[in-house]
Amino acid sequence: MSLRTTRALLAVSLVFLLAACAGEEAAPASAPALSVSVATPQRQSLPQRIPASGSIAAWEEVVLGVEISGQRVASVDVEVGDVVRKGQPLLQLDTRTLAMELRQAEANLEVAAANARRGERLLREKLVAASDAEQLIAGEVTARAQAENARLRLDFATLRAPHDGIVSARSVQPGQVVAAGAELLRLIRDQRLEWRAELPEAELIRITPGVEVRLQGPDGEPVAGTVRKVSPSLDSRTRTGTVFADLPAPGALRAGMYAEGDLLLGARDVLTVPAAAVVERDGYRYLFVLGEGDVVAQRRVDTGAREGGVVEVRSGLEGGERVVAEGAGFLGDGDRVRVVPAGI
Template sequence: MSSRPLPVSVPVVRLPLLALVAALVLAGCSGDVPEASQAAAASSAMAVTTAPVEMRDLARTVLVSGAVAPVEEMQLGVEVSGLRVTELLVDVGQSVRRGQVLLRLDRRMLDSELRQAEAALREAEAGAALARANLARGENLARERYISAGQLDELRAVRTQAEARVGTARAGRDAAALRHSFAELRAPADGIVSKRLVQPGQVVGAGGELLRLIRDGRLEWRAELPVTQLSSVKPGDRIALRGPGGVVVEGRVRAVSPGVDAATRTGTVYADLPDPKGLAAGAYLEGRIDTGRARVATVPAAAVVLRDGFATLYTIATKEGATVAEARRVRTGAREGAHVELLDGPKPGQQVVVKGAGFLADGDAVRVVPATQAAPAAGVAR
């Protein structure tokens, strides 16, 4: 009986095969990871639209605050002293006409002075008439040689002295009449009473201010500008003021001061207000002065957003293969319609974010789409 060797069982090694299969599977999938990551990043990027910085003809304006004041304010008083006010015929805010009586003083003393002056004039005229009559008779007697030539000369001298006294008396009467007229204060021009500094019964002095009158009711707007802005304003430029209740009052620059104040380095702009629309003298209002048009760099107004209190634009950049938004602080100027002047920042032709700018932060991933497809990604505005 032959002996055969027993069969030896050989174990099957399966672990390396599984590891090889797993390695092959992982190796096959590893090529899709970057593409998947990029697709996920692209889907999460915010869709925005852009527009270029453009050169446009834009209205040039100067914004400044100033006071409303009378074009000419007249300080009125009387020319006599020591008289009492008996009638005050106007009050603040009342319109008056040229020659209208504004107040009256107690004129009894002036009446007496005028009567004395008139009596003195009549006395002088009577003396002059007598002197002329005596001279006429003397001339007749001199022709008949009843009086001497020396006596005739004396009569002529008396006549001349009498006529001189008439002139003096007439001047005194005119002065008394003028002083008598000072008992009434009359308006020197049409206007509006802006201030009253006297009361009935008050004893007034010559030259003291009693009333104040805005001549013709004309008001103007006065603004102080630094020399850099003053040079751009000229007579005839249009202004617009925003009054109480949002009422817009328009006017024109009448004059620009030729120099600047040595202390403040500012000059004054004077603008007429043909229709003040209820503005009061002394009101302090912001105004816009239109100084013409100029070709300047502009961006859409929607592209400018506030970040930390500063005007900011977002430009497009590529970093590590991704499209991102870069924040840039800028200075803006005049605004006209949907466009804002850009004083500094991106150059003409450079693209800035318009739609979606309010939702961006510096470095956010974005994808630029046509304007019709732009929609802000889910989230909150920063």
């Protein structure tokens, strides 16, 4: 092969190689951009909800015991879960010793009363000194007080419910010898439960008594309540305070359970975007705002209430921008997009 022919072949090969390289470099420029749909933030009225969580507890749990010591339990008339009425007998002590003490005190009272009458008669007849007669009369007063005390001790042998309620705990068995003041039973007063929700200081100051709450029971049923009081102080370590909400119809909720719910503050006119437009990354929330040349800018925002597929935007938007509503999760700051109608 001649030198001239070889040079011609090399020139042709170089031309084809440059054309191929040019085609490869141009290919990315013609690559299609990500298709997204956009929306304009809208102002609308949204109910303001503050999500919270906390424990379910008895509104008032009464610890019950007897007022006399050294007596044996004859019977326990209730079990855990029993609904009781005010004045209903719950527990009975052995009354044999107490009844005997009462009979002895009443007998002593009869003797003391007779002696006091005799002393009054003798004093009228001036047969005894006034001090002796007064001593007999004082003996009757003492005997009467002792009889009343014995009668009261016998009444204390029956433990009765101080309020309507439901028995929540029992720590006594028949035959047990009990001491005064020892815990024997617990009673949830009026069967009332409350939700004790923990809130940070910024949200606690927005809550006042009377605010409605909505919880979800373990069976999935909603439970309604009302804030009864708000803690006047905060925990110095957690910087949270407690909201106490009455639950008049707790449903399947039980004391000791943990429940999540919302505190309802009423509706406000707010700026909203579609919920799908909000992207959460690294603990922050972002929107992608469409700019010139269909280039998007990632913008950090502060969000609030959610309702019906939209989210409140508290800060980060002015209100006239267009934001990516569908496809935002695949975008990065500065990406070029192709805007298409929603749903395509």
